[in-house]
Amino acid sequence: MKLFWAFVRKEFYHIFRDKQTLLILFGLPIALIMIFGYVVSNEIKDVKIAIFDQSKDGTTQKITNKILSSGYFILDMDIDNANEIEAVFKKGKVRELVIFEPDFEHKLNKNGIANIQIIADASDANTANLVVNYTKAIIYNYLSELNINKKLPLQIKPQVRMIYNEELKSSYMFVPGTMALILMLVSAIMTSISIAREKELGTMEVLLVSPLKPFIIILGKVTPYVVLSFINTITIILLGYFVFGVPVKGSILLLIGECMLFILMALSLGILISTISKTQETAMFVSMFALLLPTILLSGFIFPIKNMPDILQWLSYIVPPRYFITIIKNIMLKGTGILFVWKETLILFGMMSFFILLSVRKFKIRLE
Amino acid sequence: MRTILYILQKEFIQIFRNKMMLPIIFIVPIIQLVVLVYAATLEMQDIDTYIVDKDQTTTSRELINKFRGSPFFKIQESSFSMKDANDALEENRADIIINIPSGFERKLFKENQSELQLLINAINGTAAGLTNVYATFVILDFNKNIIAENINIIPLVQTKQINVSSSFWYNPELNYKIYMLPGILVILITIIGMFLTALNLVREKEMETIEQINVTPIKKYQFIIGKLLPFLIIALFELAFGLTIGKILFDIPMVGNMFLLFGFATIYLFAVLGLGLFISTASSSQQQVMFIAFFFMITFIMMSGIFTPIESMPEWAQTVNIINPFAYFMKVNRMILLKGSDFFDLKTEFISMTVYAVAALSLAVWKYRKVA
Numbered sequence: 259m260k261l262f263w264a265f266v267r268k269e270f271y272h273i274f275r276d277k278q279t280l281l282i283l284f285g286l287p288i289a290l291i292m293i294f295g296y297v298v299s300n301e302i303k304d305v306k307i308a309i310f311d312q313s314k315d316g317t318t319q320k321i322t323n324k325i326l327s328s329g330y331f332i333l334d335m336d337i338d339n340a341n342e343i344e345a346v347f348k349k350g351k352v353r354e355l356v357i358f359e360p361d362f363e364h365k366l367n368k369n370g371i372a373n374i375q376i377i378a379d380a381s382d383a384n385t386a387n388l389v390v391n392y393t394k395a396i397i398y399n400y401l402s403e404l405n406i407n408k409k410l411p412l413q414i415k416p417q418v419r420m421i422y423n424e425e426l427k428s429s430y431m432f433v434p435g436t437m438a439l440i441l442m443l444v445s446a447i448m449t450s451i452s453i454a455r456e457k458e459l460g461t462m463e464v465l466l467v468s469p470l471k472p473f474i475i476i477l478g479k480v481t482p483y484v485v486l487s488f489i490n491t492i493t494i495i496l497l498g499y500f501v502f503g504v505p506v507k508g509s510i511l512l513l514i515g516e517c518m519l520f521i522l523m524a525l526s527l528g529i530l531i532s533t534i535s536k537t538q539e540t541a542m543f544v545s546m547f548a549l550l551l552p553t554i555l556l557s558g559f560i561f562p563i564k565n566m567p568d569i570l571q572w573l574s575y576i577v578p579p580r581y582f583i584t585i586i587k588n589i590m591l592k593g594t595g596i597l598f599v600w601k602e603t604l605i606l607f608g609m610m611s612f613f614i615l616l617s618v619r620k621f622k623i624r625l626e
Numbered sequence: 627m628r629t630i631l632y633i634l635q636k637e638f639i640q641i642f643r644n645k646m647m648l649p650i651i652f653i654v655p656i657i658q659l660v661v662l663v664y665a666a667t668l669e670m671q672d673i674d675t676y677i678v679d680k681d682q683t684t685t686s687r688e689l690i691n692k693f694r695g696s697p698f699f700k701i702q703e704s705s706f707s708m709k710d711a712n713d714a715l716e717e718n719r720a721d722i723i724i725n726i727p728s729g730f731e732r733k734l735f736k737e738n739q740s741e742l743q744l745l746i747n748a749i750n751g752t753a754a755g756l757t758n759v760y761a762t763f764v765i766l767d768f769n770k771n772i773i774a775e776n777i778n779i780i781p782l783v784q785t786k787q788i789n790v791s792s793s794f795w796y797n798p799e800l801n802y803k804i805y806m807l808p809g810i811l812v813i814l815i816t817i818i819g820m821f822l823t824a825l826n827l828v829r830e831k832e833m834e835t836i837e838q839i840n841v842t843p844i845k846k847y848q849f850i851i852g853k854l855l856p857f858l859i860i861a862l863f864e865l866a867f868g869l870t871i872g873k874i875l876f877d878i879p880m881v882g883n884m885f886l887l888f889g890f891a892t893i894y895l896f897a898v899l900g901l902g903l904f905i906s907t908a909s910s911s912q913q914q915v916m917f918i919a920f921f922f923m924i925t926f927i928m929m930s931g932i933f934t935p936i937e938s939m940p941e942w943a944q945t946v947n948i949i950n951p952f953a954y955f956m957k958v959n960r961m962i963l964l965k966g967s968d969f970f971d972l973k974t975e976f977i978s979m980t981v982y983a984v985a986a987l988s989l990a991v992w993k994y995r996k997v998a
Contacts, residue, residue, distance in 0.1 A: 273662060276911070276913070276914055278914055279913060279914050279917045279918075280908070282917045282920075282921045283917070285921070286920075286921055287811075288923075289921070289925060290924065290925075290928075293925060293928050294928070294939075296937050296940055296943070297928065297933050297940065298928050298929070298933060298939075302935065302938050303938050304937050304938060305935070305938065306937060314847075323942060337847055347795060347796075347965065348965055348966070348967050348968075348971050349967075349971055350957065350961050350965070350967060352972065353935075366786055366788065367786075370785070370786050370787060371786070371787045371788070371789060372787075372788055372789070373788070373789045373790075373791065374788055374789070374790045374791075375790075375791050375792070375793070376790060376791070376792040376793070377792075377793050377794075377795055378794050378795065379795055379796060379801055379965075380791065380794035380796055380797040380798065381796040381797055381804075381805060381960055381961075381964035382805050382935065383794075383797055383800040383801060383802045383805055383959075384802055384805070385934075385935050386794055386797075386800065387955055390792045390794075391759065393790075394790050394792070395751065397788055397790055398788075398790075400788075401786065401787070401788050404786050405785045405786060411738055411773060412734060412738055412739075412769070412772055412773050412776065413736070413738065413739045413740075413769065414689075414734065414739075414740055414741075414742065414765055414768070414769045414772070415739060415740070415741045415742075416741070416742055416743070416744050416761065417741050417742070417743050417744070418743075418744045418746065418758055418762075419745050419746070420746055420748035420754055420758075421715060421745050421746060421747055421748060422747060422749050423748035423751060423754070424748070426748055426751035426752075426754060427751060428751050428752070430748075430749050430750075431749065431750050431751065431752075439753045443911050443920070447920075448913075449914055451912075451916065452913065455911075455912070455913060458832075458994055459832070463954060488641055489777060508663070508907045514927065515718070520897055535646065536644075536646070537644065538825070538829075538912045538913065539644075539647070539822075539825050539829070539912070540644070540646045540647065540650070542821070542825070542912075542916050543647075543654070543821070544650070544682060545861050546817065546821075547650070547654045547655070547658055551658055553660060554664060555665045556661075556663075556665055557661050560666075560933065561665060561666055561667060562670075562750060562753050564671070564672060564674075565667050565670060565671055566664060566665050566667065566668055567664050569664075570661065570664055573661070584718070584768055587749055589750055592716055592749075594716060597700065598716065598717060
């Protein structure tokens with residue numbers, strides 16, 4: 259036991275000696291949470307648009323003002339010739355063009371109907387769709403103001419309630435997601451690299467011939483990362499709560515327990531990766547491609563799994579963060595207990611056991 | 627010149643000697659490309675729907691049929707109990723509950739107005755917003771039909787109308803994949819290029835083989851070029867490979883000039899590989915390099931506009947993006963491929979990137995010391 263603690267101390271020295279890495283290790287969760295919180299949001303604002311007003315009357319002016327005062331759009335330029343449209347889009351700044359037909363006001367008052375055409379740069383399909391829908395909503399809104407005094411027949415009014423997240427905060431998505439990402443990064447990737455490092459530098463052989471048992475060596479290597487991951491978990495939960503108002507509705511103990519389970523699972527995955535890679539470079543690329551990108555894209559962190567093609571949905575079943583994120587959301591946002599997440603917990607536990615078993619079989623204790 | 631060639635030869639031998647690196651460099655990124663492009667979609671489908679119809683009239687049933695016919699909604703369960711419905715929402719079996727209260731039809735025809743409730747699981751705010759929009763469209767559409775069917779029993783009201791028609795240029799089907807592919811390709815070639823370069827140099831340090839090179843008459847710039855070119859070539863090859871895959875599998879448009887694209891890619895790679903070299907000259911172990919590179923990569927990728935438009939980001943983030951190489955290539959790659967922008971449209975980007983490349987390379991050469 260004394261040997262073990264001495265070994266753990268050595269590992270801590272290794273980590274604390276390297277100030278740069280340490281800074282990043284603790285800075286990363288904070289930076290990521292801030293980026294997701296303040297930079298990457300699906301809200302659109304200040305989108306540059308152009309206006310081609312062929313009528314230039316009071317009504318078109320009013321509609322233009324409505325669009326520009328919404329906060330979503332800013333006017334980049336006015337166009338007065340249809341030939342300019344193509345060039346405007348190719349420059350890449352303008353995302354939408356609103357065209358009023360000639361004699362707009364006159365037609366609206368006399369015939370009761372007038373036309374607006376919207377052209378959007380759909381090379382970014384998602385934004386284009388949002389931008390067009392927002393513009394349409396503004397115009398229809400103006401229209402209903404015009405028609406306000408007329409009583410419409412047979413109206414069905416949907417009353418919408420957004421459950422669990424009334425203000426549609428995006429923090430409810432990115433806080434659990436970032437947690438999975440950071441824990442994966444620190445636990446799995448750091449562990450795999452640090453073990454591969456001993457192999458690459460040849461110091462693993464020194465350790466293997468020492469009186470330390472291989473089991474103790476591995477345990478000693480991962481212990482500091484358990485501590486680091488744990489600190490990061492707490493940091494993220496606190497940041498989420500105090501800065502972005504993400505509640506912890508369920509039991510905190512259960513939440514921490516689940517986090518520990520995920521950390522252990524990630525560590526065993528890291529050990530497995532290190533047993534199959536000879537160099538740090540290999541370990542890193544395997545971790546990066548097999549862990550990092552799937553954690554971001556196949557776990558339901560940013561994109562809902564349900565919208566993906568079937569094959570990817572099946573693939574997502576073997577991505578551990580998928581279960582972790584579900585558990586975390588249930589506990590933090592819905593306040594459900596273990597009864598609602600026992601299945602996911604069991605799967606994570608199974609994965610952990612599987613990785614440990616496989617690593618034990620693969621781990622070479624002999625010199626080559 | 628001969629010296630550089632020898633260094634190049636040595637580097638290539640070293641890269642391809644590690645049998646595990648070959649698939650990592652060439653096969654894995656392509657699998658990633660295919661998988662990620664399919665995964666990164668915001669198109670909604672099969673929204674799990676729970677129906678609570680306490681009205682049980684022709685109108686309510688017709689409305690439910692309307693939802694059944696919509697490609698966005700998939701009716702999973704129905705019952706008369708809101709409690710069961712809430713449980714389904716809690717257990718993730720439902721995304722939306724449609725609650726039609728009893729007396730819905732009667733109220734509609736008697737009072738000219740009737741309500742129903744939509745309860746949406748809003749943990750994913752974006753998806754919930756879209757679910758709301760689609761549900762509202764289905765109801766609005768149904769509402770129009772009801773009015774049209776009963777046109778003879780209701781008073782005619784003259785209203786003003788504005789027709790808004792919309793067209794989507796460059797991508798009329800709103801195919802999200804052709805937008806994501808160029809973006810993910812940028813990330814992949816950067817990861818490959820930057821990490822390989824950065825790790826390569828620092829490994830020589832860690833293994834202490836760099837001291838052997840330092841005592842040779844190789845000049846600083848020759849050494850840096852020798853460390854840079856192999857990965858530049860690999861990254862460019864990766865780009866060509868990725869574009870071919872994109873063309874075959876996703877039929878991405880390639881409207882613009884390919885020489886222009888590869889020209890920009892070369893400048894871009896000089897910049898990011900130079901950055902990689904700089905990081906590695908400033909670090910002492912591979913672990914350090916990886917973590918610093920990781921940190922900048924994740925930050926830069928998220929801010930580059932791959933998922934969300936840059937102009938919607940706060941002012942300070944846009945300022946930071948001036949030094950974010952991803953943001954430039956992300957934009958240029960998409961503009962050349964999808965819109966066919968030419969050199970004059972991209973003048974500023976070309977100039978900025980060139981300045982960037984020169985700066986990064988000078989930093990790397992300056993920081994690299996031929997001492998033990």
